Amino acid sequence: xxxQSGKRRAQTIVEYALILSLLAVIVISVLIILGAKxxxxxGSAANSFEGESTPAVYxxxxxxxxxxxxxxxxxxxxxxxxxxxxxxxxxATVGVTFxxxxxQVDSQTTRANRSGRAQFxxxxxxxxxxxxxxxxxxxxxxxxxxxxxxxNVETSKQTVIP
Numbered sequence: 001x002x003x004q005s006g007k008r009r010a011q012t013i014v015e016y017a018l019i020l021s022l023l024a025v026i027v028i029s030v031l032i033i034l035g036a037k038x039x040x041x042x043g044s045a046a047n048s049f050e051g052e053s054t055p056a057v058y059x060x061x062x063x064x065x066x067x068x069x070x071x072x073x074x075x076x077x078x079x080x081x082x083x084x085x086x087x088x089x090x091x092a093t094v095g096v097t098f099x100x101x102x103x104q105v106d107s108q109t110t111r112a113n114r115s116g117r118a119q120f121x122x123x124x125x126x127x128x129x130x131x132x133x134x135x136x137x138x139x140x141x142x143x144x145x146x147x148x149x150x151x152n153v154e155t156s157k158q159t160v161i162p
Contacts, residue, residue, distance in 0.1 A: 056148035
C-alpha cells in the first residue's frame, strides 16, 4: 500500500468518525428537544422515558383536631396518602407546617405508617379559644414515586380552638 493510499484511508476513517460523532450529537439533541429523559440506576440498565412515567403519590385527605383547655392546647393532625397505582404509601416522608392566626409556629416531618397515614402533633401554651390553627403539607417523598401536589384532594386543613 502506498503512502498516499494510507493517508487517504486515514482521512476517510477520520471523516467517518466525525460523521458518527455528529450523528450522535443530533440524536442526543433530538431526545432533549422531545423531552425524553433517561434515568440510570447503579447496577441496572433501566431507562425511563416520558411514556413510562413514575407513579404519583398524593394527599388523599387530612384530619385536624384540637383538644385541651388554654393554656394547654394540643392539636393533632393526620395526613392520609394514596398512590396513583394503588401501591402502599408506607414509609413515605411527609413534611408539614403548623400555623396559628396566620403565622407559622412549627414545622415537622414524619414517616407514614403501613396504611399511608402520617401523624403530627403540636402543643402550645400560646393558643387560646377561638384561635385558628392550620396544618399545611409542604412535601411528600416516597421511593419509586413522585409527589404530585396537583393530585392532592387536600393540601391543608384548619380548625378553631374550642
